[in-house]
Amino acid sequence: MTPGVRLIVLGKQGSGKGTQCVRLSHHYSVPHISTGDMLRAHVEHKTPLGLQAQEIMDAGRLLPDEIVMDMVSERLQERNVSSRGFILDGFPRSIGQAELLEARLLPLTIDLAIELDVPRAMVLERIAGRRTCKDCGKIYSLATPPVVQWICDTCGGNVEQRSDDTPEAVTKRLDVYEESTMPLMEFYKHRGLLESIDAVGTEAQVMERIVSAIEARRSEA
Ligand code: AMP
Numbered sequence: 001m002t003p004g005v006r007l008i009v010l011g012k013q014g015s016g017k018g019t020q021c022v023r024l025s026h027h028y029s030v031p032h033i034s035t036g037d038m039l040r041a042h043v044e045h046k047t048p049l050g051l052q053a054q055e056i057m058d059a060g061r062l063l064p065d066e067i068v069m070d071m072v073s074e075r076l077q078e079r080n081v082s083s084r085g086f087i088l089d090g091f092p093r094s095i096g097q098a099e100l101l102e103a104r105l106l107p108l109t110i111d112l113a114i115e116l117d118v119p120r121a122m123v124l125e126r127i128a129g130r131r132t133c134k135d136c137g138k139i140y141s142l143a144t145p146p147v148v149q150w151i152c153d154t155c156g157g158n159v160e161q162r163s164d165d166t167p168e169a170v171t172k173r174l175d176v177y178e179e180s181t182m183p184l185m186e187f188y189k190h191r192g193l194l195e196s197i198d199a200v201g202t203e204a205q206v207m208e209r210i211v212s213a214i215e216a217r218r219s220e221a
Helices: 017-028 035-044 048-058 065-084 095-105 120-128 167-181 183-190 203-220
Strands: 006-011 032-034 086-089 112-117 130-133 139-141 194-198
Touching: 006 017, 006 183, 017 032, 017 086, 017 203, 032 035, 032 065, 035 048, 035 065, 035 086, 048 065, 065 086, 065 095, 095 183, 112 183, 112 203, 120 130, 120 167, 167 183, 183 194, 194 203
Parallel strands: 006 086, 006 112, 032 086, 112 194
Antiparallel strands: 130 139
16 A cells, blocks of 8 residues: 655645645545545534634634634544544635644644646636535536536535635635635745645646655655
């Protein structure tokens, strides 16, 4: 079996991050931990966290660092996920979260932070056509719909446009990404843990670039 991996995947909304994280999670047999998907499940089930999160998410803003860290921490505790590995998608999203994660993982560290690099104009176009399964988070588009009328091929859930994929919220989320998340590139670069990947291309091409970068790092270690 391919050995596990502790990976952070960074990238603008619409960079293909969610799709690549699903592939990576299968490839390395480690869980895909998406804070966006976890928060959407809380909203769907109207939990206290979901009720608090809905308005912030619809406005395209970030939830407080500690709240998100607690949610991720709980997930990392399950079946020793920290040591075997994980693909973190959408977390950390600020320097504060990166510092909390670093402390939480000690004495372990992450193997690599992957940045998926896509121009802003391209992600705006992709998000406009993006449709997402409400139950499992699988991503479709107007050009690649499910086989049966907006019913998820994988789980049978309803496939819809996310309430925060409106043009206003997307613009806000991209601004928040530039302000809060871009500084993470320096944070991980400084630690020698950043790998930037050109994420323009087919899903398979981008996946191959990511896996090559991970394997190149492993052979150096
Ligand atoms: P995503 O699906 O990753 O784009 O996340 C959707 C929304 O969930 C974001 O716009 C935020 O409002 C919230 N969210 C997801 N992950 C985080 C995080 N790490 N920190 C704060 N808020 C988050």
